[in-house]
Amino acid sequence: MLGEGILKGLAETARNFAGSFVSADRLTTVQYPEQRIAPIEATRDFPFLVYDGADWEAGLRCVACQICEKECPPQCIYIVKSKDKKPDYVGKMQIYPARFDIDISVCMSCQICVEVCPFEAIKMDTEFELSTTDRFGGLLHDRKALAKSNEHYHKIHPTEASEVDARLAEEKAKAEAKAKAVAAAAAAKAAAPAGTPAAAPAKPAPSAIDAAVKPVAGETKA
Amino acid sequence: MISNADQIFVLLQHWLVSFLPAALQPVAAVLLSVVGIVAVFPTLFALAVWMERKGLGRIQNRLGPNRVGPFGLLQPIADGIKSLTKEDIVPLSADAVVHFMAPVVLVVVVFMGIAVLPIGRNMTLVSMDSGLLFFFAMGASTELSVFMAGWSSRNKYSLLGAMRGVAQMISYEVPLLMSSVAVVMITGSLSLDKIVAAQNQYTSGLPHWYIFTPWGLAGFVMFAIAATAETNRSPFDLPEGESELVAGYFTEYSGFKFALFFLGEYVGMLSISGLGTTLFLGGWSAPLSILGVVPSWIWFFAKVMLSICVFIWVRGTLPRMRQDQLMNFAWKFVLPLTLLNLFVAALWRILGDGWQRWVVCSAILLLAYGLMARIGMYREHIGPRKYRYAE
Numbered sequence: 001m002l003g004e005g006i007l008k009g010l011a012e013t014a015r016n017f018a019g020s021f022v023s024a025d026r027l028t029t030v031q032y033p034e035q036r037i038a039p040i041e042a043t044r045d046f047p048f049l050v051y052d053g054a055d056w057e058a059g060l061r062c063v064a065c066q067i068c069e070k071e072c073p074p075q076c077i078y079i080v081k082s083k084d085k086k087p088d089y090v091g092k093m094q095i096y097p098a099r100f101d102i103d104i105s106v107c108m109s110c111q112i113c114v115e116v117c118p119f120e121a122i123k124m125d126t127e128f129e130l131s132t133t134d135r136f137g138g139l140l141h142d143r144k145a146l147a148k149s150n151e152h153y154h155k156i157h158p159t160e161a162s163e164v165d166a167r168l169a170e171e172k173a174k175a176e177a178k179a180k181a182v183a184a185a186a187a188a189k190a191a192a193p194a195g196t197p198a199a200a201p202a203k204p205a206p207s208a209i210d211a212a213v214k215p216v217a218g219e220t221k222a
Numbered sequence: 223m224i225s226n227a228d229q230i231f232v233l234l235q236h237w238l239v240s241f242l243p244a245a246l247q248p249v250a251a252v253l254l255s256v257v258g259i260v261a262v263f264p265t266l267f268a269l270a271v272w273m274e275r276k277g278l279g280r281i282q283n284r285l286g287p288n289r290v291g292p293f294g295l296l297q298p299i300a301d302g303i304k305s306l307t308k309e310d311i312v313p314l315s316a317d318a319v320v321h322f323m324a325p326v327v328l329v330v331v332v333f334m335g336i337a338v339l340p341i342g343r344n345m346t347l348v349s350m351d352s353g354l355l356f357f358f359a360m361g362a363s364t365e366l367s368v369f370m371a372g373w374s375s376r377n378k379y380s381l382l383g384a385m386r387g388v389a390q391m392i393s394y395e396v397p398l399l400m401s402s403v404a405v406v407m408i409t410g411s412l413s414l415d416k417i418v419a420a421q422n423q424y425t426s427g428l429p430h431w432y433i434f435t436p437w438g439l440a441g442f443v444m445f446a447i448a449a450t451a452e453t454n455r456s457p458f459d460l461p462e463g464e465s466e467l468v469a470g471y472f473t474e475y476s477g478f479k480f481a482l483f484f485l486g487e488y489v490g491m492l493s494i495s496g497l498g499t500t501l502f503l504g505g506w507s508a509p510l511s512i513l514g515v516v517p518s519w520i521w522f523f524a525k526v527m528l529s530i531c532v533f534i535w536v537r538g539t540l541p542r543m544r545q546d547q548l549m550n551f552a553w554k555f556v557l558p559l560t561l562l563n564l565f566v567a568a569l570w571r572i573l574g575d576g577w578q579r580w581v582v583c584s585a586i587l588l589l590a591y592g593l594m595a596r597i598g599m600y601r602e603h604i605g606p607r608k609y610r611y612a613e
Contacts, residue, residue: 001595013281016282017280017281020284027283
């Protein structure tokens with residue numbers, strides 16, 4: 001019969017209308033600023049820079065390799081390399097970003113920067129309350145605004161952060177073992193022919209670290 | 223029978239006017255009524271918007287607006303302030319004069335229609351002998367505004383929306399008029415006051431509303447369908463289909479001009495509900511003779527707001543129609559049935575009092591409804607779509 005479907009539909013909406021007053025579990029609305037639900041672990045919006053330790057400037061993992069800057073599809077990252085160097089997490093001297101800006105009004109949250117980073121230095125944040133009254137400066141985050149501690153990373157993406165930490169610890173251990181072996185070999189070498197200069201044990205350490213870090217970089221690039 | 227509460231506004235008007243010199247009194251009386259109408263209907267508009275947003279929310283298991291004021295009741299006021307403070311943008315290539323005139327024409331025309339509605343006992347602003355005709359003349363003028371808006375904006379969406387709007391409104395104007403003509407045939411008058419007076423009679427406590435007759439019920443259903451299409455409401459909201467045409471004919475409107483379109487649309491809804499109430503639901507007459515103690519204007523506005531609730535309910539239920547479905551429905555189903563309804567109304571009058579006319583008229587209408595549903599609608603491929611090439 002013509003119109004039967006319409007009546008059925010009207011009954012359905014009437015049931016929903018009345019039901020929303022009776023049963024609270026029908027209403028899925030979260031009263032946002034007052035009520036909040038924790039974001040799910042896979043949430044991501046904009047990138048941030050991870051730092052270890054207490055000092056954000058000293059602990060930044062980023063070595064200003066500019067891979068993310070080059071890979072970024074909307075080109076929202078701007079990096080200026082530093083002139084001097086500072087030690088990274090394994091103790092190797094690395095350059096660091098003197099400027100690291102991300103324009104989050106341009107960023108499309110694609111996570112490509114995170115995927116290409118060989119140093120686990122850039123990760124995706126879950127902070128979404130980024131509204132600002134300044135649409136240019138307020139949305140251009142510099143490295144201070146972007147720097148967030150590893151603890152923060154652990155808090156927002158626990159599983160992922162633990163994996164990253166394990167990987168970094170492994171690399172560090174490997175680098176240390178290698179450095180130790182090289183140092184030991186050098187010491188043995190130095191002990192056997194006593195004529196070699198004393199500067200030898202200090203020298204091989206950087207090259208050993210270099211060797212330890214390189215495969216990681218190669219792997220991500222491929 | 224006629225209490226003071228019933229006539230409170232009439233008495234108030236007389237009392238206020240009595241302070242003025244006799245020469246000014248007629249003008250002042252009309253102006254007072256106009257002020258009343260212009261104050262009451264936008265208030266009802268605000269209430270209708272609030273009801274709509276709350277009702278649709280509940281239908282979709284949401285809360286609806288609940289931030290501004292208790293239960294979000296002040297939301298329409300907040301919206302009004304917002305639209306007043308917004309920038310009024312006129313596109314560079316738009317015809318500025320016509321672009322400006324369109325919302326004004328809409329609002330003016332819509333309020334003009336209300337002038338002839340009897341909103342209570344002795345409460346018709348202009349008691350015209352051809353009130354119904356005047357109402358339809360004003361109702362048809364809204365198409366002018368729609369087309370002015372669409373044409374002057376120089377925007378493809380606006381123009382498409384206006385084209386759709388005019389096609390739809392003209393198509394549904396015919397069944398709207400035809401379903402009302404049945405009422406005129408029975409009453410023998412185009413005056414809305416007389417139409418209400420004819421329905422304001424009671425047999426053993428029950429009213430003589432036209433909706434309680436076979437032809438009246440059929441006419442009311444047709445009228446409601448046509449009125450929904452006439453006011454561009456869902457499921458006939460093609461002219462402003464936001465998923466296809468941004469906002470249809472008022473795409474290029476912002477700020478208070480947009481608010482005026484919004485106002486015009488809702489007041490149009492209120493006025494056409496008022497007309498439907500007047501024609502079929504007994505206007506300001508009480509649903510039971512013992513309820514006659516309640517002021518007549520309360521009954522009128524209660525019926526109008528009830529119709530608005532039905533509008534909202536239907537909007538929350540039905541998806542938008544396709545343009546061809548819309549036209550098929552108007553010309554192949556609604557119009558033939560309204561024409562038949564005219565014949566049935568004539569038969570109702572000829573057969574005189576007695577049970578025979580109930581049986582005959584109901585039988586004809588039911589049969590026609592069944593047949594029309596079969597031949598008028600079902601022969602068209604309305605149903606699962608068949609693809610000839612893309613399999």
